[in-house]
Amino acid sequence: MASDRIFGLIALITAVAYLAAATQIQTNFFSGEFLPKLFPYLIGCFGALSALFMIYKPDPDPEWPAKTSLGSMAVAVVVLAFYAVLLPVLGFIIPTFLTAALLSYQLCKEKKSAFFAGLGLSLGLFLVFKFALQLGNVVAFKLASPAKIWDAITILIPFIGH
Amino acid sequence: MDIISNLAVGFGIAFSPFTLFLAICGCFLGTIIGALPGLGPSNGVAILIPITFTLGLDATSALVLMTAVYYGAMYGGRISSILLNIPGDEPALMTTLDGYPMAKAGRAGDALVISGFASFFGALFATIGLMLLAPVLARVAFLFGPAEYFALYMLAFCTLGGMASNNQAKAALAACIGLGIAMIGVDNASGLPRLTGGNLHLYDGIDFLVAIVGLFAIAEVFIFIEHQGKGTAIGVKLEKVTVPWREIWSTKWTMLRASAVGFIAGILPGAGASLGSFLAYMTEKSVAGPKGKFGTGVAKGIAAPEAGNNSAAGGALVPMLTLGVPGSGTTAVLLALLMTLNITPGPTLFTERPEVVWGLIASLLIANVVLLLMNVPLVKLFVRILTVPAWVLLPGVTMISFVGIFSLTGSYFDMLLMIAFGILGYVLRKLDIPTVPVILGILLGGNMESALRDAMTLSDGNIGYLFSSPIAIGFWVFAIAGFVAPLFLRGILKKPQAHKDL
Structure with a gap:
């Protein structure tokens, strides 16, 4: 009940914001006055209607995961976000090793297996990507100054990063 | 005799050693992906698209590789259904109903072989159907104007929403x-930006591959973490694998009916393989009656959903190739592949790029044979992968x-997205x-x-003007019916639940 209502409310707010943004769409001579806005308007209206319906008639609540699982998921999200910004800066092997090992640890809770899973995956996948598939921008490792690494990490901090 | 000369062109492409090699690789990889619990055809194909694209294969080769993966994953899905009672993907759910009881009765090998043959039959039926039907439909599609296409897209969303969801x-x-x-x-x-909020990264739009991989593969990762990796231990031992010819022969009519039902379900825009296997199983169950003992581990109960599911997988390619409207989640992913390769599906595809279409059809036929040969003797190897x-x-x-x-975009922004x-x-x-x-909307x-x-x-x-032609009106009627009808049918067509392990 509550989950559906909360999600419906978020969807409703998003739909209204979407409609508001759609009224601000710039137009020019080539596109005509109204056509670039027409379809976004339709989407916003239908979205808002379905969201209202979800609030009005919610389904039973799903089984949300226990706190420990939620914690693991949050850790996974943070780890993956760091991976996303560090992969272009530090090259493939080091970030992949750390990320794979940490993710693996979230599942098996054994340090040793997680370590070897990370090691095996980072080296194994590197060989596959680099030599079997010859992907161009997969680089083993790059030397990056601390300033550059910090620069990459700030992307994740709202209002400070780019 | 258009078809034969076209097929000759197709086989000319498909029998080149490199294409054949790709088809075999794709089949092997696909079966593994399908067999792994939690990884199905849609997320499997989704993960592989960006890599395939970066490999720089030409359109036909990339298409052959990915459809081989697609067919392979449809085959492989049955392995985890039968042995672990965990469907690798949604369409494979129906196979657990009879497959798992049969495996528990010590006949896991038989169940795998029967389902392998049924998959082969269903896929073969669908590929032949695709060959016959697609060019005809492509000719009809020439009559479509913007109003018809708009109605058709509405139809796809409505039937997909109506049938595939509970709400x-x-x-x-x-x-x-x-x-x-x-x-x-x-x-x-x-030429002006819309709804970007001033963010430069968004001027290019959101790449549908980013959305697909995120929604399918990364979401799966979170589901995995939630379950803490439960359900990967092997449930049933696989003894010697023999081919139970007599039992396979006894299911011939079942397979034929199930394939026909599945193919039709596959063609319906938005319905796809889940509906195909479901309808095939229910039809056979009612044909056999209570004497058929469906649900207790009978050969027909395995053959029907597998033939239906693979046939629907092929059938779903018909609207995708001729109209550009995918019939299922996985074909939506394949459509994404086509769009990445700069191929516009639709009626013109058949006249302008016949080598792509017929090369694809010929490689589907080849992939199917490869899969049968691979899946019967090598099934033990795939079973080990489950561990x-x-x-x-x-x-x-x-x-x-x-x-x-x-490797596709080289940008941290897309990875965060x-x-x-x-x-x-x-x-x-x-x-x-x-x-x-969501995927279909982005695409x-x-x-x-x-x-x-x-x-x-x-x-x-x-x-x-949107309702001005008979074709458009027909689409609108079907769209509304497809959206509303399941509300009333839901009570009648109740999905059977998976076996709770006793």
């Missing part, structure tokens, strides 16, 4: 999310997804909101909007 409002919301995302970026007509522990599998899948997107889509996908799945309409949003805009420009803003 119409949620399906509609999902479609709106997808379409809304598709609008972001520079508008083609005016890969989740704590290796899951980080592996994640890393492959990231590197795929990274992919994580966001992963979280969104997880929440949507938790709330029982279907993710396929088709641009086309749907331009159809609407063309219609409005042609008619000078007259809304009535």
Whole structure:
């Protein structure tokens, strides 16, 4: 009940914001006055209607995961976000090793297996990507100054990063 | 005799050693992906698209590789259904109903072989159907104008939302999310950005591959973490594998009926393989009656859903190739592949790029034979793959997804966006909101909007133009019926639940 209502409310707010943004769409001579806005308007209206319906008639609540699982998921999200910004800066092997090992640890809770899973995956996948598939921008490792690494990490901090 | 000469062209392409090699690789990889619990055809294909694209294969080769993976994953899905009672993907759910009891009775090998043959039969039937039907449908599609296309897209969203989900409002919301995302970026007509919030990264629009990999693969990772990797231990031992010819022969009519039912279900836009296997199983169950002992581990109960599911997989390619409207989640992913390769599906594909279509059809036929040969003797090998522990599998899948997107776009922004889509996908799945309409919306949003805009420009803003031709009206009627009818049918067509392990 509550989950559906909360999600419906978020969807409703998003739909209204979407409609508001759609009224601000710039137009020019080539596109005509109204056509670039027409379809976004339709989407916003239908979205808002379905969201209202979800609030009005919610389904039973799903089984949300226990706190420990939620914690693991949050850790996974943070780890993956760091991976996303560090992969272009530090090259493939080091970030992949750390990320794979940490993710693996979230599942098996054994340090040793997680370590070897990370090691095996980072080296194994590197060989596959680099030599079997010859992907161009997969680089083993790059030397990056601390300033550059910090620069990459700030992307994740709202209002400070780019 | 058009078909034969066209097929000759197709086989000429498909029998080149390199294409054949790709088909075999794809089949092997696909079966593994299908067999791994939690990885199905859609996320399997989704993860591989960016990598395939970066490999720089030409259109035909890439298409052959990915459809081989697609067919392979449909085959492989049955392995985890039968042995572990865990469907690798949704369509494989029906196979657990009879497959798992049979495996528990000590006949796991028989169950796998019967289902392998049924898959072969269903896929063969569908490929032949595709060959015969697609060119005809492509000719009809020449009659479509913008109004018809707009109605057709509506039809796809409505039937998909109506049939594949348990709640119409949620399906509609999902479609709106997808379409809304598709609008972001520079508008083609005016050249001005729309709905980007001033973020330069968004001027290009949101790459549908990022969304697909996020919604399918990364969301799966979160689901995995939630279950803490449960359900990867092997449940049933596989003894010697022999071919039970007599039993296979006894299911011949079942396979034929199930294939026909599945193929039709596959063609319906938005219905797809889940409906195919479901209808095939239910039809056979009612044909056999209570004496058929469906649900206790009978050969027919395994053959029907597998033939239906593979036949629907092939059938779903018909609307995807001829109209550009995918019939299922996985064909939506294949459509994404086509669009990445700069091939526009639709009627013109058959006249302008016959080598792509017929090469594809010929390689489907070849892939099917390869899969049968691979799946019967090598089934033991694939069963061993099931024992890969989740704590290796899951980080592996994640890393492959990231590197795929990274090598495609080279930007951290897209990877962060992919994580966001992963979280969104997880929440949507938790709330029982279907993710396929989101994907479909992102893929088709641009086309749907331009159809609407063309219609409005042609008619000078007259809304009535959208309902002006018989074809368009027909689509609208089916769209509304497809959206509303499941509300009433839901009580009658209740999905059987999977076996609870006793």
